[in-house]
Amino acid sequence: MASLKDLRNRIASVKATRKITKAMQMVAAAKLRRAQEAAVAARPYSERMQAVIGNLASAMSGKAGAPTLLAGTGFDQTHLLIVATAERGLCGGFNSSIAKLAREHADRLIAQGKTVKIFTVGKKGNDALKRVYGKYIVEHVDFRSVKQMSFAEAQAVAHKVLGMFHNGGFDVATLFFSEFKSVISQKPTAQRLIPADVSGAKPADLGGAVYEAEPEEGEILADLLPRNIAVQIFRGLLENAASEQGARMSAMDNATRNAGDMINKLSIKYNRQRQAQITKELIEIISGAEAL
Amino acid sequence: MAGLHFELVSPARLLFSGSVASVTLPGTEGEMGIYPGHSPILTTLRPGVVTVTRDGGAAERIFVKGGMAEVNPQGLTLLAEVAIPVAEVTADVMAHQIASAEEDLAAAKPGEAQRKAMEVLNQLKALQPAL
Numbered sequence: 001m002a003s004l005k006d007l008r009n010r011i012a013s014v015k016a017t018r019k020i021t022k023a024m025q026m027v028a029a030a031k032l033r034r035a036q037e038a039a040v041a042a043r044p045y046s047e048r049m050q051a052v053i054g055n056l057a058s059a060m061s062g063k064a065g066a067p068t069l070l071a072g073t074g075f076d077q078t079h080l081l082i083v084a085t086a087e088r089g090l091c092g093g094f095n096s097s098i099a100k101l102a103r104e105h106a107d108r109l110i111a112q113g114k115t116v117k118i119f120t121v122g123k124k125g126n127d128a129l130k131r132v133y134g135k136y137i138v139e140h141v142d143f144r145s146v147k148q149m150s151f152a153e154a155q156a157v158a159h160k161v162l163g164m165f166h167n168g169g170f171d172v173a174t175l176f177f178s179e180f181k182s183v184i185s186q187k188p189t190a191q192r193l194i195p196a197d198v199s200g201a202k203p204a205d206l207g208g209a210v211y212e213a214e215p216e217e218g219e220i221l222a223d224l225l226p227r228n229i230a231v232q233i234f235r236g237l238l239e240n241a242a243s244e245q246g247a248r249m250s251a252m253d254n255a256t257r258n259a260g261d262m263i264n265k266l267s268i269k270y271n272r273q274r275q276a277q278i279t280k281e282l283i284e285i286i287s288g289a290e291a292l
Numbered sequence: 293m294a295g296l297h298f299e300l301v302s303p304a305r306l307l308f309s310g311s312v313a314s315v316t317l318p319g320t321e322g323e324m325g326i327y328p329g330h331s332p333i334l335t336t337l338r339p340g341v342v343t344v345t346r347d348g349g350a351a352e353r354i355f356v357k358g359g360m361a362e363v364n365p366q367g368l369t370l371l372a373e374v375a376i377p378v379a380e381v382t383a384d385v386m387a388h389q390i391a392s393a394e395e396d397l398a399a400a401k402p403g404e405a406q407r408k409a410m411e412v413l414n415q416l417k418a419l420q421p422a423l
Contacts (some may be wrong), residue, residue, distance in 0.1 A: 041305035048301055048369050052334065052362050065395040111321060151303040153330075209366075213319050224335050224360060234303055 004277070007270040011263060018259035025252035032183065032245035039180055039238040041098050048236045049228050050198070055211065056221050057198045067218070069225035072195035073171045076245070078115040079171035080138075081106060082161065082193070085125030086244040087144050093170065094178060094186065094244055099128035101188040102176045106133060117170055121157055121237070133149055139164070149241055154234030156280035157213040161233075177236035178243040184250050186243035191236070193229055200220060293406055295329040295347055297367025298421045302353070302375050308344075316343040317361055326361075326368050339389075339415045341378060342370065353378040357389055357420075358412065390416050 002010070057070060083102045085095045087251060102125075106116050119139040120126040126140050143153055161173060173194040178186045191197065213220055295311035315326045318340025337359045344352045359372030363398065378396040393416050 038304070043304060045301045045303045047372060048299075048362075048371055052360070052369075052371070056334065154303075167421075180297045201340045213330060214319060214333060217334075218333055220336055220360065229301055235375075 001052060004270065004273055007266060007273065008189045011266045011270065011285070014259050014262050015167050015268065018256055021252045021255040021259060025249055028091075028249040028252060029244045032249055034148075034243065035238070035242040035245050036180065039235075039242045042235055042238050046231050048088070049231050053196060053221070053224060053228055054198045056213075056217050056224070057196070059211065059213075059217055067222050067225055069165075069194055069229070070196050070198075070221060072175070074116070077173045078117065078170040078172075079109050080119055080161070080164065080173040080194075082119045082121060082157075082173060082175045083125045083129065084175065084233075084240050085120070085122035085128070086240065087114065087123050087142055088244075089124060090251065091244050091248035092254075094247035095122075095124040095128060097186075097188045098176055098178050099125055101190060102129065103133070105174065105176070105190060106136065111176060119161065122240075138169075140146045149237050151234055154237055155230045157237075158226070158230035161193070170194075175233060175236050177240045178247075180239045180242040181248060186247055191232065193232055196225060196228060251291075296326065296330075298343075298344065299367065299369045299377060301369065301371050303373060307375055307395065311347060313345045313347050313349070315345070315370075317370070318356070319361070326363055329369075330363050332365070334360070336360045336371075337372070339412060339419060340418075342375075355381045357416070386416070386419070 042112070053070075081099065081102050085098050089095065106118070109116050116130060116133075116136050117138045118133055118136045119142055120129060120137060121143075123142045123144065126137070126142070130137060141157060141160070143149070148151055164170060165173070172192065175191045175193050177189060177191070179189045181187055211217075293339065295313060296315065298308065298310065298312045298315055300308040314328075317324050317326065317335070318338050320338050321335070323340075324335070337356060339357045340355075342354045342356055344354065346352070355374075355376050355378050356370075356372040357374035359370060359375075361368060361370045363369075364411045374389070390413065393409065393413040397413055
């Protein structure tokens with residue numbers, strides 16, 4: 001049985017933990033707002049970009065000589081999985097659910113006899129994958145020193161991906177990140193980057209007119225597609241940043257509540273034990289007096 | 293006559309959205325003026341200055357470092373990675389842009405990519421005294 005002193009210490013330590021989780025929750029809430037604004041602000045660019053590429057792609061379809069970034073290399077053998085996660089833990093299932101989705105995807109590809117390469121963005125994803133899939137990890141970047149994601153970081157990642165693609169490193173690239181739905185719901189998502197996924201883009205209504213392109217469609221696409229990779233990665237990173245803060249906020253909220261429950265339980269136990277001791281001492285005094 | 297709906301978008305945010313009288317763009321194949329009712333067109337941009345004429349006639353000049361523009365019946369959309377009002381472009385900003393273009397050139401593989409990087413750098417250098 002724990003002594004009164006032990007219980008007191010225990011309560012003090014849980015209280016200290018609760019203070020920390022409470023503080024982390026508030027920090028996450030403040031960061032979440034900023035991250036969410038950034039993610040929302042970045043949406044128009046990637047949407048417009050998708051729309052333009054969709055327009056061009058429908059104009060190019062059926063014509064030979066479409067860029068490989070759009071049409072693919074014609075093979076489906078080597079897959080690159082770009083796994084974007086957070087730099088820090090203590091955010092609930094955020095990192096592990098992205099890693100899990102990537103793992104399932106990799107297992108499926110391996111079972112089909114495909115070659116899998118993994119590119120991890122963010123320290124936690126690398127940690128989660130390197131034990132079992134270490135031999136597949138070909139590249140890793142982390143942004144531990146970066147406070148606010150900017151387009152330059154996404155460009156650096158895109159640059160590496162494109163470099164690998166042009167050297168024949170892979171045929172298909174898929175980006176794994178967590179889509180920010182709401183504070184309590186983040187959805188791990190896989191998005192195909194190469195060849196570009198234009199299924200979601202609706203061509204604009206031109207009222208029967210045809211786009212005039214300057215320079216030619218092919219040339220515009222060649223200029224646009226590499227940029228689109230960077231834009232999509234940027235979007236993924238921003239969604240991830242917002243999701244991470246959301247996940248951390250709810251995880252820390254839970255932890256704070258659990259700590260509160262624990263303090264209540266421990267306090268009751270402490271009070272009971274103290275009462276028992278007082279009663280015991282009283283009985284001793286009374287029976288001592290009666291014996292006289 | 294109805295104004296031209298113009299949107300200027302950078303990866304980080306929507307910079308401008310509204311109705312304007314006309315926009316002049318530095319297209320890869322030459323400057324072009326876009327007025328309301330322009331036929332649908334797609335073009336890439338070279339580094340240069342976009343001039344936006346408001347409905348009242350006041351003009352704004354914005355420096356862009358490449359990008360692309362799309363005109364459709366809904367209006368004009370300009371996608372640019374770097375877009376800074378000319379008034380805020382200082383010598384430092386230009387020097388920074390040129391330095392990053394030089395880096396790109398050094399990193400580019402010989403051939404097409406190198407030629408393009410070189411072009412961007414030269415266009416930036418040509419712009420420097422003008423701003």
